[in-house]
Amino acid sequence: MKKLILASTSTIYGSGYLEYLLPTLKSFFKGHKNLLFVPYARPSGISYEAYTKIVSEAFKKIDINVVGIHTFNDKQKAIEKADGIFVGGGNTFVLVNELYNQDLIEVLKNTIDNGTPYLGTSAGSNIASLTMQMTNDMPIVYPPSYKTLGCIPLNINAHYLDPDPTSKHKGETRETRIKEFHTYNKIPVIGLREGSWLQVDGNEVVLKGGLTARWFVKDKEPIEIETNHPIVI
């Protein structure tokens, strides 16, 4: 049975990397001592080594050993054999492009579907969606497709931001952008605020963390979903 944690962000304001999630991750990865880390999203253009080091130091606190996928020659096999998988945030276009280039989309999906526990943050959560189209990132590379893993039957907008009624900025609000998506697409979208995550057990998707989330369905007004509630598609 598939098991995923899909977090809006790795880091919340005033707290260290993954700090707010560590108690949850300790229980989520119970019995899994080795984590395969995928650093391909390269936040701020950081190197794979530097990114893996940050992740490794965070997971040391809950006695989990982290190895970067870039250190394996056979990356497909590394995924298949992984005890647990974490795909970190950064630029979603860069991440998806690299997963396609290395031919890892299918093996990653199959491995997660077969029950290897998966953690995603930000771009890493986005790719568990049906498509990467709810990314906030800039298209700095051109991936072969926007189709992603489809581990959940919806799209995630990470780092969801509410419209600011005092703003003088005329760029589109997040809500406007998501509504524009629904002009062309039917996939429901969850706007996950920082500090929220989805916990997936088989076909059940439950909102976790202390906040509500914004739920967008084509041709309907968006609503708020309460924390600890399953999401009904």
Added chain:
Amino acid sequence: MKKLILASTSTIYGSGYLEYLLPTLKSFFKGHKNLLFVPYARPSGISYEAYTKIVSEAFKKIDINVVGIHTFNDKQKAIEKADGIFVGGGNTFVLVNELYNQDLIEVLKNTIDNGTPYLGTSAGSNIASLTMQMTNDMPIVYPPSYKTLGCIPLNINAHYLDPDPTSKHKGETRETRIKEFHTYNKIPVIGLREGSWLQVDGNEVVLKGGLTARWFVKDKEPIEIETNHPIVI
């Protein structure tokens, strides 16, 4: 000689559609009484007709007649014969996708290069760049390429926003996103704040409006460019 106005936004806070630009546009389009409008970017999913009506009402104030490109059977010919061209804002992915689908990229570039005056706002400015990669929009459709008109030898980031030092949000700042672009690309980028525009006369590109703009070159610290100064590539 090519002549373009490439504005960060159509609308500034507390002002009507195009209102702040109308005096500039009156002089820019002097002697050009008919404007071909390209509504393909569809802000908020608005219809071509509704979008063209908004634009038409704004240009009435400076005695310019507006016709939407969607009303022509032969759209290539409509561009070639246009007295002036305006491509409005909205979603850049949708705009670029439609320009490719209708095979209008090349004819649009050639017509602008041959001297037909061109106005772009937001997405319409973005596409005058070498590539659309500095868009802030979501990839709600998958265009065949990110390559755009290349009327100027740089990329525009419209609606440029400075980092907010009081923000508790952990999503990437605009500056971080542009620096990530330069991990993979060499094209210089101008961050155009709302109320700024570029005036292009032949090969000269000058910053206009009351504000400075942010200038990003790969492997260099970003700098501020003063208004009324030509941009040196």
